[in-house]
């Protein structure tokens with residue numbers, strides 16, 4: 538679908554066929570889809586901030602979506618999105634166009650994977666997190682019965698179109714949430730990557746275009762390598778969950794007042810401290826990793842007030858657990874992550890207490 542002239546950015550190999558990401562503009566959907574065949578699911582904030590989109594969509598079918606974790610649920614998809622696809626008579630020759638962040642992506646991808654056993658969808662990611670991380674990887678994740686991302690499918694979009702200009706309207710916390718996932722993949726990769734990101738983190742946080750672009754491009758390339766080796770998360774891809782066991786639990790425990798990528802930042806700090814407690818990670822290495830992680834600590838008050846007695850039950854419900862035992866991606870240093878089954882709640886408790894003291 539992407540021609541060479543359209544600034545192809547990235548190509549990802551997947552079981553359903555390769556899909557590409559190109560750079561473009563969110564209003565230029567005429568270049569990719571035909572009127573009469575397309576159906577829009579658009580984040581309400583995007584419709585408000587970019588009235589040109591609404592104008593351009595005109596009378597074409599539009600579902601204005603409120604992007605919240607509560608709406609990223611099975612109940613919402615079943616009660617709202619799927620009936621809309623039915624009422625609009627979306628078929629396998631239609632294209633559903635999703636414009637929004639990771640939440641809009643997850644809900645749209647999930648519904649499209651179910652309806653008629655799969656209708657094509659096109660994704661315009663509008664947050665840093667979605668542009669640097671979630672847009673590739675095939676996963677659609679839905680919250681169910683208070684467990685985060687516990688339901689889902691593997692169903693990539695047919696294509697991704699990335700418009701960097703829309704990042705200018707992203708709020709600071711949502712921007713930092715994206716930086717959280719950028720830091721994570723760099724820590725998964727190599728000392729060289731971590732060194733480069735450490736040098737540039739100030740500029741990235743200030744949204745300086747060149748440094749931000751480099752961090753996004755590198756993040757996608759690191760993730761691409763992992764997902765192409767293990768699209769269905771049977772082995773090596775697991776390490777992308779670094780910071781996620783505690784992070785997901787923290788998010789849920791504070792009722793999603795801490796955005797995903799920022800909770801993952803705390804999750805990485807906790808994973809590192811547990812790794813120290815368990816003798817996997819040296820103090821020097823922890824400090825070295827922490828120098829980068831701590832640059833993106835945000836919402837410290839929310840984090841400090843989060844109660845461990847609320848966090849631990851969510852950790853026990855994590856989908857990566859094995860045989861009822863808490864499983865956490867721990868680390869022996871940069872680029873050396875591994876899944877450890879049977880992490881003791883006491884170790885989590887000690888680690889979180891230490892991290893909170895350092896905030």
Ligand SMILES: NC(=O)c1ccc[n+]([C@@H]2O[C@H](COP(=O)([O-])OP(=O)(O)OC[C@H]3O[C@@H](n4cnc5c(N)ncnc54)[C@H](O)[C@@H]3O)[C@@H](O)[C@H]2O)c1
Nearest residue numbers: 582604638639640641663664666667671676703706707797
């Ligand atoms: N499927 C995957 O592989 C995957 C990977 C990582 C994270 N996720 C999921 O992604 C979600 C987080 O995604 P997110 O951070 O993109 O959140 P999001 O989609 O909720 O967007 C965050 C906020 O920013 C607003 N917004 C979106 N684009 C904007 C723009 N350009 N300007 C101003 N405001 C804008 C949204 O309306 C929302 O209020 C989590 O639910 C997480 O679990 C999924």
